Amino acid sequence: MENFETINGGICAAKGFKASGLYCGIKHGLPNGNESATGKKNDIAMIFADVECNAAGVYTSNKVKGAPVVVTKNNLAKSGGKARAVIVNSGNANTCNADGEEKALEMCRLTAEQLGIPTEQVIVASTGVIGLTLPIEPIRYAVPLLAEKLSYEGNIEAATAIMTTDTVRKEYAVKFTVDGKECRLGGMAKGSGMIHPNMATTLNFITTDCNLSPEMLKKALSEIVKVTYNCLSVDGDQSTNDTCMLMASGLAGNTEITSENADFETFKNALYQVMKNLTIMLAKDGEGATKLITCVCGSAPDWDTAITAAKSVIRSPLVKTMIYGEDANCGRIVCAVGYSETDIDVSKLDIYLASRAGKIQTYKGGLNLNFSEEKAAEILKEDEIEILIELNSGTASATAWGCDLTYDYVKINGDYRS
């Protein structure tokens, strides 16, 4: 029996985390009291922990880093990996501006003063258009109100505030047992698009009450990011502001996890469940997406080969349009496996398509099979499609997630910013 259970509560599921969110007018100007009528959604959120947390972050590897990424990394370096609060806005990425770092630091200062905590214990993130000056007035206005609204049920308000062109709010949480104590772990995510898009920035915030040393927290996050978040591709573009942040309050009361023991495996599994489900939500809600694509690469010689091959398939525009067109044109999958940077023996390659409607093999030993086009069409009609590739060269396997490429992707990203 698996040691976890899905629960509600998102970032407030774990003990000791309050959150809030509201509209402050980052893009459209300060509120005029008529926001719900005009449909203006929340654009700023706060998370506040009851106690000092261990925090670990994974950030974009883009050489252009958003100012909030730089400031958050500096803060955590100064605080020795301790954090109490998060302040995050949508509507402006605060990136490639002359005063970006100053503004990001000001967001931390305002939050710290309001909450009575050290500035370096504040995590800051922003998502939205690049290259526009961030207006600080809406944030000055918002911070005291956010602090006032903080609640143990504020997760929905916060998860709404970080959305941009997201069409659904993304939250997931689980409970599990470590050392006889019930632990909780939950998260919220945003992506992959913007109303006035600049990049498909993805933000992930995850909280837990499980007690882990900073080193083990970091280790768990790095390992799980590799097989979830980093196996997601909507369009192959990598944002300047991608951030995945994990905070642990320790309030579950378990003995601190300080080594790679069984408790650590349990924790990692819980983290995997939450991050995998957030990743799937991100893939499903990719800009313009009509279908979720899951590519599983099995019987690979090693794990990196499996990941690289699965990601190459998920990233291919020709595979994405083929799934959109519901066309079992699997030469495109062979091709994408073939140009992946791996040492795959393509003469051993088998390919299957699957969905709720069934499963069909289309390639065997690198050669096209004379499969039933009718069955394939039935399978591809569904909105969740699995592409299974077997390398028949080992025992490693990996999964990557993505979505189809549609007219609407072009429409969303071709539309003028304003």
Add this chain to the structure above:
Amino acid sequence: MENFETINGGICAAKGFKASGLYCGIKHGLPNGNESATGKKNDIAMIFADVECNAAGVYTSNKVKGAPVVVTKNNLAKSGGKARAVIVNSGNANTCNADGEEKALEMCRLTAEQLGIPTEQVIVASTGVIGLTLPIEPIRYAVPLLAEKLSYEGNIEAATAIMTTDTVRKEYAVKFTVDGKECRLGGMAKGSGMIHPNMATTLNFITTDCNLSPEMLKKALSEIVKVTYNCLSVDGDQSTNDTCMLMASGLAGNTEITSENADFETFKNALYQVMKNLTIMLAKDGEGATKLITCVCGSAPDWDTAITAAKSVIRSPLVKTMIYGEDANCGRIVCAVGYSETDIDVSKLDIYLASRAGKIQTYKGGLNLNFSEEKAAEILKEDEIEILIELNSGTASATAWGCDLTYDYVKINGDYRS
């Protein structure tokens, strides 16, 4: 004054090359005498040289290689790099079939017998859907007719035969002087799409009467492919059948070029002119394209950095949709430069947009400028857009070519094969 002049004639421009093309029914069945009325276009072509040529080829680096690529490489290895003829079909890629190599070899045998030359002196290429058995009957029917139709003015018939979803025929030729002799060099290309698409296969055939040793021919082709053909990206997918073939008859009568002397530079420049112009034609005619995008990366620390950065920008779907949407959302360009695998100092990055309508700077030192949106809109309204990136870190520069990403790309590639 530049030592070359653009001329007509494509692959028949150089002395000693005949060509032909016709409809044989690779995909739609043998002709019934009513082809011009039903609009069935040529689907098979032949090139035949009056004398044995030195030949050099560059092929796809995809691990899945089309059967014709494998057979051509074997032939040239056996013949010591000598070739007399080319046989090439569209409508079927002859790839990922159990009997692909057998069929490709049969195409060479039929051609060799008909022309009275050794089988290993025949170059074979195919483009079209992957994974379908190639019907050999249409080819048996075509080869004698192709041989009969061979002519020094057959270039247009041949260039038409290799088209798939290409909307325009692609030919280019130049003349230049080496060693006091007039030399000619011309080529034809196809790409990037198929009516029943599988991948954006690109085929290039180039002929010259300039006299070069096999080694220098190979060297010139490798160098020029790197800065033309390999700097082209329509969608980032790399085909299984990509082939670029260069044949030299030596009939211009110049002293054989055997070293990297001034004549070699002259030859390379002529080859660059032809391949660059074919590359631009391929980019312009990318599936669904409405705009040609040229990205020039200047003041780079080295050549590889310049190429990598320019290609990263050209490949980005967010940049492609931004150009389609005529939106100067240049944070997307910064982002694509930022995630390129280079050691670029992004704080020195300048960006300009340019077209017939003018030129505007949008980023300076990695920061967004307060530029005129009106001027930017005027520039982006044109159908040939230049993105200029200056790294301000050296003297190297490179150019990459591509096209915008449009509804029609999704439509063409999402449509069912049959």
